[in-house]
Amino acid sequence: MIALKRKSPLNTGNKLKLPSGLKKKTKSESGSDVDTGQLDAGLNYSGSAISVDNVSKRYGLRPVIRDLNIKVKAGEVYALVGPNGSGKTTIIRLMTGLAFPSSGKVNLLGIDPIRDPKVKKHLGAVVEAPAAFYPYMTGRQNLKLHAKLIGNIGKERIAEVLDQVELSNAAERKVGVYSLGMRQRLGLAAAILAKPDILILDEPASGMDPLSLHLVHKVLQDSAKAGAAVFISTHHLDEVAEYCTKVGILEEGRLIDEVNLSQRRDRFRVVVDKKPEALAALKVLPFIKTVISEADSIVIDLASNDDLAKVSTVLSNAGVSILELSPDIFNLRAYYRERMNSNATIQTTNQNTGQNTGQNTSTDSETT
Amino acid sequence: MLLTLIQIEFMKLWRLNAVRISLVVMAIFPLIWAHAPGIIEKYGFYVISAYQVPGLALISSMDFILPFLIAIVSASLLGSESRHGTLPTMLLKPITRSQWLCSKLIVSGLFPFILLAFTLIFALLVAFPFGYGSFVGGTGVLGGDVVGVGEISAGTALFQILRAYMLAALSLVPISCMALLFTVLLGTGVSGALASVAVLIVMYSLDVIPWLERFLLTSHLDIYAQPYLGRLGLSLSSILLSAAVFAVIALLRFEKTDI
Incomplete structure (x- = not known):
């Protein structure tokens, strides 16, 4: 159940006063329906506000x-x-x-x-x-x-x-x-x-x-x-x-x-002296969700930023020296420009081949 | 909530330029009848009682300017929201569209009463030099014209004037509902007012078609001078029915309009 997290003049406690017609009905002791008047907000929407x-x-x-x-x-x-x-x-x-x-x-x-x-x-x-x-x-x-x-x-x-x-x-x-x-x-x-x-x-x-x-x-x-x-x-x-x-x-x-x-904010870029050893050591760690090997660095996706200190300890124990450790800053502006350009290319191609461009091309960029 | 909305609408009403202009215009008519020097030469009678001034002001404004002022004010009441861009802002609050438009309909429906109440009070005030006693003649609003049929007491004269003003205001209510409907349909106050004025002018011309006459809003604008109860009843039902029809169409349409 997702309950409203905070109090407001309109939302006291975790109760949301529901409009008529949407009020929860519960059985009374006599078995008849009783209008409770109030209901936990979480019962009425499945996760998304x-x-x-x-x-x-x-x-x-x-x-x-x-x-x-x-x-x-x-x-x-x-x-x-x-x-x-x-x-x-x-x-x-x-x-x-x-x-x-x-x-x-x-x-x-x-x-x-x-x-x-x-x-x-x-x-x-x-x-x-x-x-x-x-x-x-x-x-x-x-x-x-x-x-x-x-x-x-x-x-x-x-x-x-x-x-x-x-x-x-x-x-x-x-x-x-x-x-x-x-x-x-x-x-x-x-x-x-x-x-x-x-x-x-x-x-x-x-x-x-x-x-x-x-x-x-x-x-x-x-x-x-x-x-x-x-x-x-x-x-x-x-x-x-x-x-x-x-x-x-x-x-x-x-x-x-x-x-x-x-999720992007938990990503870090590590430059090390021994990349294969570092990859082997990092891939087995439970608090690292993804390890991506790039040309001159390794990108790690941590479960939490708090685990960052553990990374240097693990690499040090594996005999790997960290040359650089920095947040993998996501460039939204560049990503947006690239995404818009690629979509324009897809549309032009589809139009040239006579295909329908009406479909939703939404993807989860986490996997891209 | 509806009462709160009505209260807010009244507050906005006084801010409308159209309302201020209407009040100024309606103050001019009593001033003319009370103080213009050439009435005898032009119309062939003297104003001899304070009760004749509001009567004459009503007669001279009901045919033309009052219906137009009412249409313009009603259209402005909704149109000003579009102009200021406040229509979406208001509808983001926890109120229904019907509640919001109802408050506009109620306030614009009450505006003819407000405007005519102002005119009546102002007319009686500026006509004080003629005195408020009984007189020989008529109020102009109910049979006998200003010449009258003999002596009329102050009480009877005041009753005739009050009755005439109430009925006149009532006959203007469908016009305010029609103007709101046009504003809902056309989206802006200017378009709504223009459409209402155009329809009124066409209605004035259509009264040459006998079978159509009783359905025209403009045919009932002289209800204030109607002495016969039978005809009065017919006109009243026609007025109330047309106001209700315009209001319901406006509400139904507004419920389905993208803002």
């Missing part, structure tokens, strides 16, 4: 999203990258219940947000860049309005989120005079207002200066650490590569690749 299953979206005859599958678990940060017009914003609208899928289904915490919008109590989202607010109201007034619609959010929490996005000084100014970056930060403040279990943001870093950019990434990381499932669309590849759990690469509405970055 955000679940997109075989979703397609067409506008008229034009397919915009094709047979998409995305899962985001609590505590994960999923970044969707892709060129402009690849369908990132449409996916976010489908996820948040603003647009209707032509086929397939979207669930948030196991609940369809279109059928039951009450699940949006657990959702913080910004679906436009810059985030939209009433320009004639101040930043604080706009947040008060959001708080009123969510319910159970006090003035203190509003002040807290304004402080978190460094807008306390501008809180009494009308949003109409806010800069693009300030609006984005206010959007972020509105999204995290209810300490949501799911955070979905469309290009949260758009129009931000480097300092604000750092702030946004910090808020996203903090939210994930606190147990929220975070989903963002972005063009900032270098920044997201630092902390995202997964990156999905989207092109023309198809998820062409999904990279598990959290």
Whole structure:
């Protein structure tokens, strides 16, 4: 059972108040069905806080999203990258219940947000860049309005989120005079207002200066650490590569690749004086998941970073000297460019040979 | 939740330029009837009572400007959300689309009452030099025109005026629902307002077709002057039915619209 990890004004303990119709029924002593009113959230969704299953979206005859599958678990940060017009914003609208899928289904915490919008109590989202607010109201007034619609959010929490996005000084100014970056930060403040279990943001870093950019990434990381499932669309590849759990690469509405970055962070590159001996010693270690021999080095995939010290001990005992030991930094930007180019080549080839290019070419890059 | 949404919609209503313009425009009519010097030369009568000013203001605005103002304000109420981009922001909150649009329908449906209440109060205030006592003549809104059929007491005159304003506001409700429906269908406030105004103008022209007349919204805009209860009942049912039909179509359509 996956239970919600943290407490929020809306999520006390591990109980999620379910919308009517989805409440768990249990048998009473007399044998009749009893509506318990509350239920562990984990019983209602199988592992993924955000679940997109075989979703397609067409506008008229034009397919915009094709047979998409995305899962985001609590505590994960999923970044969707892709060129402009690849369908990132449409996916976010489908996820948040603003647009209707032509086929397939979207669930948030196991609940369809279109059928039951009450699940949006657990959702913080910004679906436009810059985030939209009433320009004639101040930043604080706009947040008060959001708080009123969510319910159970006090003035203190509003002040807290304004402080978190460094807008306390501008809180009494009308949003109409806010800069693009300030609006984005206010959007972020509105999204995290209810300490949501799911955070979905469309290009949260758009129009931000480097300092604000750092702030946004910090808020996203903090939210994930606190147990929220975070989903963002972005063009900032270098920044997201630092902390995202997964990156999905989207092109023309198809998820062409999904990279598990959290696993990549446990990879290290070792340069040694005796490579065959080192390979033999490393391959038998239980805490090393993969050993890859490259031209002048060995790449090891550790079960945990804590096991790094053991590697040098084992190699030393085997009479191998370590010349260099460094993290195997994954270059997302280069990988993205390469992936997009290879997909373009495949498409051109298929078009030339008259084959259908509509299939999902998604692969697990861990094996590539 | 619906009450909270209505409260929020009222707050937004006062921020709309269309509302401010409507209030200014509707203040002009009583001022003209109360203080314009050439009424006798143009219309052949004198204004002699404070109760005639709101009556005349209503008659002169109901045929043309009031329906258009109501259509434009209602379209703006939804259209401003598209303009500011706040429509998705609001629908990301734990509210249903129906609740949200219902609050818009309720507030835009109440706006004719608000606007006419303002006009009535303003008209009675600016007409104070004529006095609020009984007078020989008519209020202009119920039989007998401003010339009247003899002496009319202050109470009767006030009742006639209040009745006329209530009925006039009621006859404008389907127009506000229609404007919201067009805005839902067309996506922007400008398109919604334009379509509503165009439909109203076409309806004014269509009243030359006798069998069609009773189905036209514009045919019921003179309900405030209708003294016969039988016809009043028919008009009222027609008004309420058309408002309900427009509202239901708007709600059904909005439920299925991609935002």
